[in-house]
Amino acid sequence: MKLELRGITKRFGGLVANDSIDLVVQPGEIKALLGENGAGKSTLMNVLYGLMQPDEGEILVDDSPIRIRSPKDAINAGIGMVHQHFMLVPVFTVAENVTLGTEEVRSFRIPALRFGSWSIPARSVSTFGLLDRRRARKDVLELSERYGLAIDPDAYVEDLPVGVQQRVEIIKALLRNASVLVLDEPTAVLTPHEAEDLFRIMRELRAGGRSIIFISHKLKEVQAIADTITIIRRGKVVGERPPSTSDSELAALMVGRSVQLRVSKDQAKPGEVRLAVGDLSVPADHGGTAIEQMSFEVRGGEILGIAGVQGNGQTELCEALMGLLPSTGSVLLDGKDISHLSTKERLRAGIGYIPEDRQEDGLVGDFSVAENLILDVFDRPPFASGISMDLNAIRQSATTQVADYDVRTTSVQTHAGTLSGGNQQKVILAREISRNNTVLLASQPTRGLDVGSIEFVHKQIVAQRDSGVAVVIVSSELDEIYALSDRIAVMYEGKIVGYAAPDVPEAELGLMMAGASATAAHTVAEGQSPADLAAAGLTTAAAVADAISEASTPGEESGNE
Amino acid sequence: MSDQLTPAAPEAAKPDADTGGKPRLRLTGQMIIQEIVEGGPVVITILAVFLALVISALLIVFSDPNVIHAWGDFFSAPGNAISMTWHSIATAYSALFEGSIFSPATIGAAFHGGSIAAIFYPLSLTAFEATPLILTGLSVAIAFRAGLFNIGASGQFVGGACVAAWIGFAVHLPVVIHIVACVLGALVGGAILGWIVGELKARTGAHEVIITIMLNYVMYNLLNFLLSSTNFLQQPGQSNQIAPPIQQNATFPHVGGPPPQANVGFLVALAAVAGVAWLLSRSTIGFQFRTVGANPRAARSAGMSVERSWALVMLISGGLAGLAASTIIQGGGPPPPLNPNTYGTYGFDGITVALLGRARPVGVLLAGLLFGALQAGGTVMQAATTPQVPVDIVEVIQGLIVLFVAAPPLIRAIFRLRAARGAGLEAVAKGWNG
Numbered sequence: 002m003k004l005e006l007r008g009i010t011k012r013f014g015g016l017v018a019n020d021s022i023d024l025v026v027q028p029g030e031i032k033a034l035l036g037e038n039g040a041g042k043s044t045l046m047n048v049l050y051g052l053m054q055p056d057e058g059e060i061l062v063d064d065s066p067i068r069i070r071s072p073k074d075a076i077n078a079g080i081g082m083v084h085q086h087f088m089l090v091p092v093f094t095v096a097e098n099v100t101l102g103t104e105e106v107r108s109f110r111i112p113a114l115r116f117g118s119w120s121i122p123a124r125s126v127s128t129f130g131l132l133d134r135r136r137a138r139k140d141v142l143e144l145s146e147r148y149g150l151a152i153d154p155d156a157y158v159e160d161l162p163v164g165v166q167q168r169v170e171i172i173k174a175l176l177r178n179a180s181v182l183v184l185d186e187p188t189a190v191l192t193p194h195e196a197e198d199l200f201r202i203m204r205e206l207r208a209g210g211r212s213i214i215f216i217s218h219k220l221k222e223v224q225a226i227a228d229t230i231t232i233i234r235r236g237k238v239v240g241e242r243p244p245s246t247s248d249s250e251l252a253a254l255m256v257g258r259s260v261q262l263r264v265s266k267d268q269a270k271p272g273e274v275r276l277a278v279g280d281l282s283v284p285a286d287h288g289g290t291a292i293e294q295m296s297f298e299v300r301g302g303e304i305l306g307i308a309g310v311q312g313n314g315q316t317e318l319c320e321a322l323m324g325l326l327p328s329t330g331s332v333l334l335d336g337k338d339i340s341h342l343s344t345k346e347r348l349r350a351g352i353g354y355i356p357e358d359r360q361e362d363g364l365v366g367d368f369s370v371a372e373n374l375i376l377d378v379f380d381r382p383p384f385a386s387g388i389s390m391d392l393n394a395i396r397q398s399a400t401t402q403v404a405d406y407d408v409r410t411t412s413v414q415t416h417a418g419t420l421s422g423g424n425q426q427k428v429i430l431a432r433e434i435s436r437n438n439t440v441l442l443a444s445q446p447t448r449g450l451d452v453g454s455i456e457f458v459h460k461q462i463v464a465q466r467d468s469g470v471a472v473v474i475v476s477s478e479l480d481e482i483y484a485l486s487d488r489i490a491v492m493y494e495g496k497i498v499g500y501a502a503p504d505v506p507e508a509e510l511g512l513m514m515a516g517a518s519a520t521a522a523h524t525v526a527e528g529q530s531p532a533d534l535a536a537a538g539l540t541t542a543a544a545v546a547d548a549i550s551e552a553s554t555p556g557e558e559s560g561n562e
Numbered sequence: 563m564s565d566q567l568t569p570a571a572p573e574a575a576k577p578d579a580d581t582g583g584k585p586r587l588r589l590t591g592q593m594i595i596q597e598i599v600e601g602g603p604v605v606i607t608i609l610a611v612f613l614a615l616v617i618s619a620l621l622i623v624f625s626d627p628n629v630i631h632a633w634g635d636f637f638s639a640p641g642n643a644i645s646m647t648w649h650s651i652a653t654a655y656s657a658l659f660e661g662s663i664f665s666p667a668t669i670g671a672a673f674h675g676g677s678i679a680a681i682f683y684p685l686s687l688t689a690f691e692a693t694p695l696i697l698t699g700l701s702v703a704i705a706f707r708a709g710l711f712n713i714g715a716s717g718q719f720v721g722g723a724c725v726a727a728w729i730g731f732a733v734h735l736p737v738v739i740h741i742v743a744c745v746l747g748a749l750v751g752g753a754i755l756g757w758i759v760g761e762l763k764a765r766t767g768a769h770e771v772i773i774t775i776m777l778n779y780v781m782y783n784l785l786n787f788l789l790s791s792t793n794f795l796q797q798p799g800q801s802n803q804i805a806p807p808i809q810q811n812a813t814f815p816h817v818g819g820p821p822p823q824a825n826v827g828f829l830v831a832l833a834a835v836a837g838v839a840w841l842l843s844r845s846t847i848g849f850q851f852r853t854v855g856a857n858p859r860a861a862r863s864a865g866m867s868v869e870r871s872w873a874l875v876m877l878i879s880g881g882l883a884g885l886a887a888s889t890i891i892q893g894g895g896p897p898p899p900l901n902p903n904t905y906g907t908y909g910f911d912g913i914t915v916a917l918l919g920r921a922r923p924v925g926v927l928l929a930g931l932l933f934g935a936l937q938a939g940g941t942v943m944q945a946a947t948t949p950q951v952p953v954d955i956v957e958v959i960q961g962l963i964v965l966f967v968a969a970p971p972l973i974r975a976i977f978r979l980r981a982a983r984g985a986g987l988e989a990v991a992k993g994w995n996g
Contacts, residue, residue, distance in 0.1 A: 325862060345865030356863050365857040376853065377864035380846040388845045 009058035033227030037451035081179025091159035164195030271300035281330035306486025314495035351439035366418025371399035423454025610966035661942025662935035692934025697886035698912025709855035714774025716909025717781035722884025725751030730808025748888035756880015764869035827889030
């Protein structure tokens with residue numbers, strides 16, 4: 002099915018979110034919609050899906066105009082949507098979830114009854130309202146097999162990893178016969194590995210003749226998967242490019258100026274050890290250990306990048322270092338053990354902390370920018386004396402920081418929750434690095450941010466390093482690890498499996514993230530066979546097996562492009 | 563960065579968000595208009611009160627047989643039906659007004675040698691009725707702000723009442739000191755109960771709603787028990803559950819005129835409003851409460867102790883409920899001795915007052931005064947109308963106000979206001995998640 006959006010304009014008051022946007026999606030095409038957060042991509046898709054009505058313009062399916070007044074109209078027109086936040090019922094099984102809204106009811110056959118000469122003929126009854134679970138299961142299995150989704154229809158959604166939940170959403174759309182599938186920032190919630198899986202599925206879907214609109218602000222992804230890329234900036238289409246277009250050109254189109262994709266930084270000048278973690282162990286929620294006997298050191302003036310697939314203990318590591326989770330082992334800050342201190346005392350001792358989830362852990366959305374800027378220093382001078390707070394000092398300091406860190410907000414009294422992600426992160430950054438820190442611990446510092454904000458955040462982090470702070474970056478995005486790290490530590494299942502230099506090849510790093518030791522990864526990446534490895538006795542059998550199996554998946558994917 | 567990058571961005575991304583798509587810079591006058599047009603919380607509240615009065619007017623009309631009869635003759639005498647209706651409503655509501663705010667007749671009387679104090683009598687009565695409501699309202703409100711739903715103001719009230727009553731009748735102290743001792747006793751009595759709740763939640767994670775509801779029953783029955791034995795609070799020689807009257811030294815002095823009238827208790831309430839307002843907006847303690855209430859995870863990451871905040875806010879919340887008890891035990895000239903009906907519905911009315919006041923101290927003060935006025939005027943209304951408009955109509959009005967306040971979209975639909983920036987009770991309702 003060919004889908005065309007013609008001259009779509011959508012205004013909110015004085016703001017034009019979509020300004021006469023044209024978009025054509027050919028059958029069997031993966032169309033990427035590239036743009037920064039807030040460029041109007043989501044608005045456009047909400048118009049397409051009937052969640053909003055355009056002020057001008059029309060939508061054409063196979064060259065005939067249609068009206069889409071509600072998601073139901075969109076579904077009937079063959080448009081399926083996978084939202085960023087999934088619309089699934091966690092306590093239902095996959096099969097139950099996919100039937101929601103289109104419940105198939107099984108008809109009942111009541112056999113003929115005969116009482117002597119008196120008889121009731123056989124008949125079919127469908128008003129009993131019994132869900133046809135069997136049929137739903139069959140449908141799920143069939144689709145799952147056809148597109149390689151690997152979904153168990155009887156699994157409870159709450160037990161599934163995010164990546165699989167997303168596939169359940171895709172199946173939901175497919176079962177409603179979507180020929181155009183809209184994926185709204187689908188990789189935002191995925192690990193790199195899950196993202197690769199998603200791309201594979203997208204290609205299968207394309208091969209099956211369906212078209213996909215892929216919304217993203219990540220250059221690498223659109224280059225990897227799209228057939229054509231439409232770039233939107235400030236509500237307008239500013240260009241259409243083939244996927245072979247360079248990073249810098251796409252970024253420039255998206256942001257409206259040339260962007261430094263990789264911050265330039267001088268060679269690190271590591272000084273004394275400022276953070277030393279020794280034998281740190283953290284128990285996991287349900288028994289076992291999340292972090293096992295982990296030790297590492299970070300020197301002043303260097304950035305240690307901790308790479309790893311999400312869920313290998315990174316969150317627990319950060320929270321344990323901040324005293325938010327109970328742990329054993331030692332944490333030395335400039336030689337002083339802080340492992341028995343509370344979170345507050347650790348912050349005071351000189352750790353700057355940028356939490357992984359800025360909206361949940363970093364900010365209070367209902368508080369003003371000014372209040373958020375003092376969240377962890379609110380009871381110290383000059384902001385407070387005794388229990389009395391000095392609102393003037395708070396406002397003044399906030400005004401300065403907003404200017405220094407280029408936070409785009411109308412005033413310091415604006416609620417932080419209404420700022421864009423990039424500006425929210427700048428608020429946290431301003432708060433955490435304006436103290437005199439020994440260590441800066443930043444977890445996923447640019448997740449979900451647009452290119453311009455990433456550039457800013459990275460510059461600030463490098464500036465911290467250059468001022469002698471020991472910086473620890475925890476990130477599951479390889480780009481970020483490469484851009485910032487002076488040294489890379491790779492985490493796998495709660496341990497550091499090895500260290501690598503910042504010029505390590507991506508394939509090798511990928512192997513280490515899958516659990517291979519540094520030497521093994523190097524060997525495998527160099528093309529040696531497992532037999533050679535075993536013969537050389539370089540590593541455990543298990544690690545080799547892991548490394549090989551993981552190596553084949555991402556390697557093959559990137560090879561296709 | 564070039565101007566092209568400057569985010570118009572957040573609005574475009576979330577057009578349904580609070581500020582979506584509106585120019586942010588406005589003149590003050592425009593802001594006020596916008597507030598009215600969009601139905602900000604203040605406007606919603608006023609409209610809710612108005613709507614509640616309109617609906618209650620219908621009830622008043624329908625309960626008046628004369629009016630019903632007049633409408634039966636509508637076609638022969640339409641003017642009569644309408645004027646009767648108007649008369650019925652006007653009599654009831656003007657009595658409500660005269661009983662709670664001021665009565666023009668008293669001015670005339672004052673000129674002819676009557677009492678000037680009589681002019682202020684209705685207001686004084688309103689303040690008297692409002693006093694405990696403001697304090698229990700504050701109790702619930704401050705807990706709301708820290709993300710806790712204190713259903714237990716009623717039990718904490720009982721705790722404060724027991725202590726205040728005991729100090730009031732059993733201890734002999736000089737006049738001012740005795741008053742202060744009773745007030746502090748009530749404060750401590752309520753605070754201890756509140757603290758138990760906070761501490762249990764902090765240590766075990768038990769939900770405060772469950773604990774407070776259960777503690778209410780414990781306190782009600784403890785009160786019955788204490789009032790059943792002369793070893794504890796029962797008045798010697800009494801078979802009823804009633805405590806001895808408190809000593810004259812411990813009662814609140816009146817502002818003047820015949821009781822019941824506003825007394826020192828009202829000043830206690832005003833001081834509490836000011837204190838809580840300062841605490842929430844200007845102190846580090848209040849900042850912690852608000853952070854914990856708005857986002858406990860961020861509070862924890864910023865080094866605050868969420869558990870200690872819970873314990874502390876419940877201590878204060880309970881103390882405020884205890885203070886409410888002291889205004890009943892020590893005020894109301896002469897105050898009735900402690901009995902199983904003393905706690906009335908003050909604790910639960912506190913929840914409605916806090917909701918209506920949107921958990922803001924000044925809002926609670928105004929909401930408490932409104933409910934106090936309805937109580938004070940209700941009695942007068944019942945006396946002034948024939949056939950009587952029952953005082954219960956006041957409860958109907960209160961209930962309707964809260965109903966409408968709790969449902970801003972309903973008010974907007976009725977008054978055709980544009981969909982507004984969110985944030986009404988949502989912030990408050992977070993208490994359930996704690």
